[in-house]
Amino acid sequence: MVLDIKPNSIFNLQSIHQSVSVRFNYEILFTNNLFNLKNSTLAQVITTDGEKKPKKVVAVIDAGLLQYWPELPKQLAAYTKFYAEILTLAVKPMIVPGGEAAKNDRTLLEQIHKLIEAAGLCRHSYLLAVGGGAVLDLVGYAAATAHRGIRLIRIPTTVLAQNDSGIGVKNGINAFGKKNFLGTFAPPYAVINDSAFLTTLSDRDWLSGIAEAVKVALIKDARFFDFIHSHTAALVSRDMDAMQQLIYRCAQLHLEHIANSGDPFEMGSSRPLDFGHWAAHRLEHLTNYSLRHGEAVAIGIALDSTYSYLLGLLDWSNCQRILNTLSALGFTLYVPELAERSSPLEDSRCLFRGLTEFREHLGGELTLTLLQNIGQGIEVHEVELSLYKKAISLLQDVENRQTLLTAS
Amino acid sequence: MVLDIKPNSIFNLQSIHQSVSVRFNYEILFTNNLFNLKNSTLAQVITTDGEKKPKKVVAVIDAGLLQYWPELPKQLAAYTKFYAEILTLAVKPMIVPGGEAAKNDRTLLEQIHKLIEAAGLCRHSYLLAVGGGAVLDLVGYAAATAHRGIRLIRIPTTVLAQNDSGIGVKNGINAFGKKNFLGTFAPPYAVINDSAFLTTLSDRDWLSGIAEAVKVALIKDARFFDFIHSHTAALVSRDMDAMQQLIYRCAQLHLEHIANSGDPFEMGSSRPLDFGHWAAHRLEHLTNYSLRHGEAVAIGIALDSTYSYLLGLLDWSNCQRILNTLSALGFTLYVPELAERSSPLEDSRCLFRGLTEFREHLGGELTLTLLQNIGQGIEVHEVELSLYKKAISLLQDVENRQTLLTAS
Structure with missing residues (x-):
């Protein structure tokens, strides 16, 4: 008896x-x-898995x-306890430091793995990550790698x-002084945004x-920029309705990009929404994380918008x-x-070493997003450092009020 | 200006x-x-990525x-050097211990990560893993987690x-005394099977x-079992043609299962092809890995086939x-x-603690594959330990020739 496998050359069988x-x-x-007993959101999320109950849960x-x-x-x-038929807290919650510290301490990853092991979690159990982005990144990485995915x-x-x-598909921690050097692409089981936490x-x-x-x-969305622009005062004065709408639309745009980019795990050359991020990551590092990620991103946006203007892509009025x-x-x-x-x-x-690190992290050719209009990004693959230096001077003048911006 | 986001209850905005x-x-x-200069297979694999050359390669x-x-x-x-326009060896190859030792030493993972970092690999660079399954699992885990995927x-x-x-989509290392406790689902970029390595x-x-x-x-395939059965002597006497056909068909069946199971990353309840594996994993552990994985799998197959017979699923002649x-x-x-x-x-x-560990690693309900015929698996969710003990005795008798098997 012979199977029908034919070699196609001296070296190779058919692949x-x-x-x-x-x-x-x-x-x-x-x-x-979320944790008000009358709020069944979390219990419902776990109920919808349609499996035997109660499910084991561990919280970080x-x-x-x-x-x-x-x-x-x-x-x-x-x-x-109230929803005991649906979920069981397998062990006491683990508390981890917030902010970038969560991503810089390798032993935390190991501790979470140990907790998962000790609690006997399986792939159908749940890890709850409660906190800011850095904690979610750390816990997400631990979850993605225990049993190949809790x-x-x-x-x-x-x-x-x-x-x-x-809300996205990434997790990670820092290593060798590089942000997110270790991590995976691993979508969550669910995300629950609780506005109560924003009040504090x-x-x-x-x-x-x-x-x-x-x-x-x-x-991506000029109309959304108009919304932000016209709600600046409300946002600054902590109007929750304006903030909820901002979060909702921002989440929606990020999720649409991930789903429709054709390459959500960034294996080829498609890019995440990282306008302004090459400088942001670098500035976080250079300031020893005394800048918040968002604060660094704001500077990165200002820099890349100004550079887009100097390159002749963006009008000065829009800049x-x-x-x-x-x-x-x-x-x-x-x-x-x-x-x-x-x-x-x-x-x-x-x-500018941030440009190299940015390219190295994403792989392939250097790709920067710039602006050709509000709501309209454009990708470029080359940079003119002299123009970037001009953009930096211009920002310094703006900040020192030596260049006056027209009110708009 | 208002975005159109409506709350759907006192607690919730629309999800x-x-x-x-x-x-x-x-x-x-x-x-x-593979590494004969006239063999362009590897160079071709890297050429087909269609990107700028040469690409950085690191080998373990x-x-x-x-x-x-x-x-x-x-x-x-x-x-x-010969294919320098296509690929560059970024650093000297790293040598790691083979066999289960590769998966038990956590520092190896860190060393590979360090090598990737030092060589400046990006997501579009290549990590070559050359070796047995354990080394591939270790290197695959390192590759999947550096920059979220080299x-x-x-x-x-x-x-x-x-x-x-x-050839599959998994990687991993052992931790806390548990096989593959840490790992991810991450398909390779390519697999190259070189038959020359089999000769030694x-x-x-x-x-x-x-x-x-x-x-x-x-x-899965009674015809393939017939092939193995009728080529036993050839396989034992190291006939390469028979072995190549066996490897090819076996790879094909595994790949088809992964692609067509509907759940290749095993997030729900679909199972990998793990007939005989609950006992195999446990026996590897209990014998301190003095049994090879394949040897343990053979015992696991014998055990689960015999159990299938005792349960009335499988004929004695087939068993x-x-x-x-x-x-x-x-x-x-x-x-x-x-x-x-x-x-x-x-x-x-x-x-029998292997049954619990098996369930925990895969998650959800216990699912064992048994046989109802040669070429035909069946899933069960309950076990009778007393019958398993009988199956063990029967195997002991077979091995001691106290139960004579009919030649077939």
Whole structure:
């Protein structure tokens, strides 16, 4: 008996082409007071898996959040008790430091893995990540790599995490001094955005998350930029309705991009929505993370908008409008780290090394998003460093009021 | 200006449903003498990415292989020099221990990550993993998690890796004493099976990889089982043509299952082709990996086939045929670890704890594949431990020739 396998040359048998298609479905839910016993959102998310109950749940909570919500672990315990037929808290929640510290300490990853193992979680169990974007990134990475993937429910508690980092398909931690050097593409099981958590954010955290909304509006949706522009005062005065709408639309635009880019795991050359991000990542590093991600993104947006203007892509009036809006939202548009080591490239603190790191992280050719209009991004593959230096000077003048911007 | 976002209850805004589809394509190529300068297979694989050249390549090689192929690093260097317009060896190859040791030492993972970082690899660079299944699993995990995914080219060098573990979508390492506790689902960029490497395998490694072919034949393809059965003598006497056909068909069946299961990343309840594997994983652990994976799988197949017979699912004549074939291939069907601690379950060395670990790793309900005929698997969700104990006794008798099997 012989199978029908024919060699096609001296070296080769015919090759087998494998094509694997994977579909990931998840809901982004918007709620208020998630752990109120009358709020069945979380229980419903777990019920809809249609499997045997109760399901094991382990929670990891951002320490920064507990300052304002000290009762959270108790509330969670009461909640799981109330919905005991649906979910069981397998162990006491683990508390991890918030902010970039969560991503810089490799032992935290190991501790979460240990917790998953000790609690006997399986791929059909749930890991709840409650906190800001950095904590979600850390917990997401742990969830994606234990048993090759525990179900992750993200509960983002900051504006930034609710409208951007917490709703997408990425996770990661920092390593070798490089942001997100380790991580995977792994969609969550569900995301639950609870507006109650936004009420206790510091003004700085409330505002800084708006930068990602400005970013996505500028490259995708002029109407959304108009919304932000006309709601600047409301947003600054912490109007929750305006903020909810901003988060919703920003999330929607990010999700649409991920679903429709044709390459959600960025294996080829399609890009994430990273306008303004090459400088932002670099500035976070150069300022030792004293800048919030959103604050750095605002500067990155200001820089790349100004560069787009100097390159002749964007009108000065539109560039002014962008810089004005960012200023009105309370963002600083210039920090000394932009200029003080803007050359030579060999200098380990040179801003422009961010371009190389950006290319290396994403792979392939350097691709920057610039603006040709408000609401309209354009990709370029070359940069003129001299023009970038001019853009930096211009931003410095704007910040020092040496260049006056027309009100608009 | 107002966006059109309406709340749908006191707690909730309308949710956003996200659906992300990702397609992974890769080739499994069959070749002979991969690093012969006249063999352009590897260069072609890298050429077809259609991007700027030359691409950076880093190789990680199984130390076990170098015993028989000490010139391999030199050959690889010569090969990359010859095809310098297409690929560049970014650093000297890293050598890692082969076998399960590769998956038990956490520092190896970190070393590979460090190498990727030092070589400045990006997502469009290539990591070559050359070796047995364990090394491929380790390197695959490192590749999947650096920059959220470096391109991985697997070059499996054992029968087992060429027909099963090296062609699929998984990677992983062991942690907390649990096999593959850490890992991801991440398809490779390409797989290149070089038959030259098979010529230097020990008889033990040559034969043990056949167990996975028996496994997939038994649950999927009676004709393929007939092929194995009728080629037992050829396979045992190291006939390369028979082995190539076995590897090819086995790979094909595994790949078809992954592509057509509807759930290649095992997020729901679909199962990998793991007939005989619950006991196999456990026996590897209980024997401190003195059993090869394939040898343990052969025992697992014998056990689950016998259990299928005792349960009334499988004819005794078919069961005999299976046990005979495994014996003729040189497999031992019984080891003392099967019986000596077959109870109580609380005993840390009890075989049946493998059932719990199996369920926990895969998640959800316990699902075992049994046989209702040769070529026809069936899933069950309950086990009768007393029948399993009978099956173990029967295997012991068969192995001691106290139960004589009819020749077939």
